Amino acid sequence: MRQRVLQATLITVLLAVVMLGIPLGWSWLQLKRQELLTDANRILDVVRIDTDQRLAQGRTFDAALLQRYVDAQPNLNVTISVTYQGETIQAGDPVDPNPTTYVSTIGSQGQSITVYIPESEVRAHTASAWVLIVVAGLSALSIGASVALWQAQRISMPLARLNRRAEEMGAGRARGSWEPSGISEIDDVAEELTRSGAMLAERLEAESRLASDASHQLRTPLTALSMRVDEILATSSEEWVREEARIALEQIDRLTEVVHDLINAPRSSQRRSPGVVELRSVLTQQSEEWSPAFRKAGRELRIQVPRSAAVWGSVGPFTQVIATLIENSLVHGGGRTLVKVRRNDHSTVVEVSDEGPGIDPELGKRVFERSVSGPRSSGTGVGLALARTLVEDDGGRLELLTEVPASFGMFLISAPSDESALDLGSNDGDDLSQLPQGSVVRRRSRRSARREAAAASARDLD
Numbered sequence: 246m247r248q249r250v251l252q253a254t255l256i257t258v259l260l261a262v263v264m265l266g267i268p269l270g271w272s273w274l275q276l277k278r279q280e281l282l283t284d285a286n287r288i289l290d291v292v293r294i295d296t297d298q299r300l301a302q303g304r305t306f307d308a309a310l311l312q313r314y315v316d317a318q319p320n321l322n323v324t325i326s327v328t329y330q331g332e333t334i335q336a337g338d339p340v341d342p343n344p345t346t347y348v349s350t351i352g353s354q355g356q357s358i359t360v361y362i363p364e365s366e367v368r369a370h371t372a373s374a375w376v377l378i379v380v381a382g383l384s385a386l387s388i389g390a391s392v393a394l395w396q397a398q399r400i401s402m403p404l405a406r407l408n409r410r411a412e413e414m415g416a417g418r419a420r421g422s423w424e425p426s427g428i429s430e431i432d433d434v435a436e437e438l439t440r441s442g443a444m445l446a447e448r449l450e451a452e453s454r455l456a457s458d459a460s461h462q463l464r465t466p467l468t469a470l471s472m473r474v475d476e477i478l479a480t481s482s483e484e485w486v487r488e489e490a491r492i493a494l495e496q497i498d499r500l501t502e503v504v505h506d507l508i509n510a511p512r513s514s515q516r517r518s519p520g521v522v523e524l525r526s527v528l529t530q531q532s533e534e535w536s537p538a539f540r541k542a543g544r545e546l547r548i549q550v551p552r553s554a555a556v557w558g559s560v561g562p563f564t565q566v567i568a569t570l571i572e573n574s575l576v577h578g579g580g581r582t583l584v585k586v587r588r589n590d591h592s593t594v595v596e597v598s599d600e601g602p603g604i605d606p607e608l609g610k611r612v613f614e615r616s617v618s619g620p621r622s623s624g625t626g627v628g629l630a631l632a633r634t635l636v637e638d639d640g641g642r643l644e645l646l647t648e649v650p651a652s653f654g655m656f657l658i659s660a661p662s663d664e665s666a667l668d669l670g671s672n673d674g675d676d677l678s679q680l681p682q683g684s685v686v687r688r689r690s691r692r693s694a695r696r697e698a699a700a701a702s703a704r705d706l707d
Contacts (some may be wrong), residue, residue, distance in 0.1 A: 250397035254389050254393030272373065277367060277371050281366065284318070284364075292311070292327070296352055311337075314334040322362070322363060326359040328356065390510040402426075403432075407435055471498070474497065525553065531568060551588065566655060570653050592659055593659045594657075597655075603651045605648075612629055642655075
């Protein structure tokens with residue numbers, strides 16, 4: 246800002262000096278020429294009168310007489326020449342072959358009189374004017390630079406204060422009232438920024454308070470529901486009832502973790518620390534949860550995952566992302582939905598694809614933007630945007646690999662593990678029977694988990 250103000254001011258002053266100085270210098274030159282011509286005409290009249298009188302009286306004149314007229318001009322260098330009856334008498338410096346300033350006349354006795362003023366005399370009289378113009382121009386530039394520096398300092402300091410204030414407000418740090426800078430435009434922006442920051446802080450605080458209150462209100466009924474389902478699991482003798490209760494408990498556990506994250510999110514601004522996530526456990530759980538919905542829709546959900554595949558991440562967010570991709574495939578896709586895991590020592594890719602009509606190319610460019618959903622969708626367009634954010638928080642990427650057929654890829658960092666194939670098909674009667682021995686993840690007692698959750702809920706409410 247300072248440099249721009251200084252540059253603009255100096256250019257303006259320089260243009261003003263040039264536009265005024267050149268015409269002024271030319272006018273001064275013409276004025277001096279006119280003054281010198283006036284002096285030459287005055288000398289010419291004096292010499293003419295004197296020579297007319299002498300010749301009329303029969304007297305003669307010589308160079309000494311003319312030299313007296315030359316010496317009578319101490320501040321002017323002139324040359325006087327008189328020609329009479331073919332004889333020329335001259336006084337002063339030799340005449341330039343091409344003089345630029347001279348006057349001449351014919352006396353009453355027939356004598357020819359000429360007064361010359363050399364060009365050097367004209368330049369000498371105008372040089373002082375040019376020096377004065379240059380000094381005035383440099384003085385104007387100096388004054389302009391000083392004024393520009395002062396004005397730039399006056400403008401840049403409030404702008405720097407305004408910039409710091411905006412940065413601090415963006416970081417959530419409160420500030421006092423704005424001290425007026427004397428520049429109305431900057432003061433108006435600062436006041437509007439203060440009002441907007443206060444409104445934004447109030448809105449964020451209200452949203453955070455609402456999320457926290459809603460989370461607390463949800464946690465108690467979720468705990469009661471999980472304890473009720475746990476009782477059904479413990480007392481029922483029907484195997485299919487126990488299996489459905491177990492799946493319901495896993496869904497409640499995941500929902501409870503989401504509620505827990507909502508409670509703790511406003512209390513901490515630190516980024517979560519990822520751990521090791523066993524893909525087989527998470528994908529098996531997703532297969533159990535979504536297979537009934539796919540069977541009801543007459544479709545197939547197939548999951549291919551290595552026997553021991555682990556990545557760095559967070560179980561809750563990873564599970565939400567997988568569930569979002571499977572649900573999108575169920576709602577918008579068609580045919581078989583395939584969840585396939587490919588990995589090496591450094592990275593792991595979880596692909597979710599189907600055999601449906603795919604995604605419109607225009608929509609595919611904006612599919613991860615919020616509030617963007619398909620033309621036949623009744624959703625809010627938040628799922629994929631939130632899924633990408635959750636993956637990026639764990640250091641991964643979520644990309645649309647192909648538009649037709651639709652295929653999404655989740656790129657994650659691999660954790661050390663052994664690799665062999667495992668294929669889960671949703672159309673089989675017992676998916677878990679395809680798991681190798683020792684593949685079922687051990688879980689702690691549901692009763693003890695329910696008691697711990699109830700105790701944690703009571704502590705939060707206190």
